Amino acid sequence: MQKRLSRSFFRRSVHQVAPDLIGATLLFDGIGGRIVEVEAYHHTDPAAHSYRGPTERNVVMFGPPGYVYVYRSYGIHWCVNLVCEPAGSASAVLLRAIEPTAGLATMRRRRGLADERLLCAGPGRLCEALGITRKQNGFALDAPPFALFGRQGTVEVVAGPRIGITKAADKPWRYGLKGSPFLSKKFSSPA
DNA sequence: TGCCCGATTAACT
DNA sequence: GTTAATCGGGCAA
Numbered sequence: 334m335q336k337r338l339s340r341s342f343f344r345r346s347v348h349q350v351a352p353d354l355i356g357a358t359l360l361f362d363g364i365g366g367r368i369v370e371v372e373a374y375h376h377t378d379p380a381a382h383s384y385r386g387p388t389e390r391n392v393v394m395f396g397p398p399g400y401v402y403v404y405r406s407y408g409i410h411w412c413v414n415l416v417c418e419p420a421g422s423a424s425a426v427l428l429r430a431i432e433p434t435a436g437l438a439t440m441r442r443r444r445g446l447a448d449e450r451l452l453c454a455g456p457g458r459l460c461e462a463l464g465i466t467r468k469q470n471g472f473a474l475d476a477p478p479f480a481l482f483g484r485q486g487t488v489e490v491v492a493g494p495r496i497g498i499t500k501a502a503d504k505p506w507r508y509g510l511k512g513s514p515f516l517s518k519k520f521s522s523p524a
Numbered sequence: 525t526g527c528c529c530g531a532t533t534a535a536c537t
Numbered sequence: 538g539t540t541a542a543t544c545g546g547g548c549a550a
Contacts, residue, residue, distance in 0.1 A: 372531070
């Protein structure tokens, strides 16, 4: 059985936590799966929501590590982030893709989709499948309805540029499980 | 106050 | 490849 992770897992730099989350299992109300793709957003990063200081939307990022920051993307989708160390620094990891392992039927119903590979392949899709909305903004990750479990064994993590940003677009702060068919987008092969 | 842009996605041509 | 849907933040006026 996998070990349950406490919020102390997030008391490290976002650049350490992000790759370590690949292979971990996230459940919300018992629904979810294995994290296969994330992106790191450091508070000194112009692409981060927290870069220009706290607002009504991003205030959770300025709180303690181990909590979830949920925001509305393009006025349509929800995206979920996990706040990292140190408290008040406003760095977070964006969850971008999950390999569905629990609650497949519910996820298919919510997404109106049969293809398992597309249920959670993208930050907006992931939130729709798991049922995460603004209501969960500020929730703790290590308490119900959330549950996080550490990965078992070793995994091969690949890195590359983040998706959909224009600022600091060259930084290789997107991490994924090598070869996973559940990524939102393939990682380009090394040159 | 108004306008532009964005950590996206699905449905177009 | 292109575009609409739709809302919060940043910044100019």
